[in-house]
Amino acid sequence: MRIPDYHIHPDFSFDARGTVLNYAQFAEEKGMEEICFTTHLDLDPVRAPREGWVRVNGSRVPNYNPSWIFKYIEAIEEAQALFPDLKLKRGLEVDYFPEVESLLEPFLHFSWDFLLVSVHCIQHLAVANEKEGAQLLSLMTPEKIASEFAKQVKKAILSGIFHGLAHLDYFKRQNHPGFKERFLSALEPCLPEILTLLKKQGMALEVNARAIFRYNLKEPFPGSHILSLASSLGLETITFGSDSHNPLELGLKFDTLLSLAMKSGFKAVTTFKGGKIENIIPFSQIVPLLPSYPA
């Protein structure tokens, strides 16, 4: 088995390119047996002018009306019919903010395999973004950002809606001087509670490779310290995600993630179907991806 990639943005996401079919083709070339699509669902009305839309057949469509989901699911089903040996899972990456739950309700009637949740923003500002992060830091300290972040993550987990938590220490990519150190050390005392809640809710902790191949960080989101802590607290359920925004990024750096997860005490990677654990694949059964050749 190859590690299933459980964080993928096809071109329904405004910031991604490559169709669902392109991804399926590339996954098969790499020898993958399973991938899960997790297109963005960013419903914050304050951010809607910038992020409140999806791309359907090349056109811009507002995302708050769930009718586009039929097209998304259809695209996955069509690709599935063409690649019967590759499991294609249906998911979303939902941006969590305090008022999201009521806005999300009409989206929950579809049959999802895996709903990934992320906290990208505090007070409607994208913390990891250079400009928006600087703007937020003129309003509050890194310690306050960490406590607001922890509060939102806990709420997201306790909502009972989601199956996986994406890129837990994602804000560490914000390069504002001194931010990363102060944010991470203020987050530290909140981590045992967050990780214990994840375990109790039966949710997966995501190990996200984008930190390494896109943001040039030495470690994934989250880093080895958090992974070891999670494992020592008895959390066993993890997924791997490239967070790819184009098909060539599928499964990138998964070898690095695998060795880090093993060193941190994890033994297996988990897959989901209909929001429930489907398979637990021991690391001993994992083989490397096939090399890809230029077209």
Ligand SMILES: [Zn+2]
């Ligand atoms: Zn994200």
Ligand SMILES: [Zn+2]
């Ligand atoms: Zn993502």
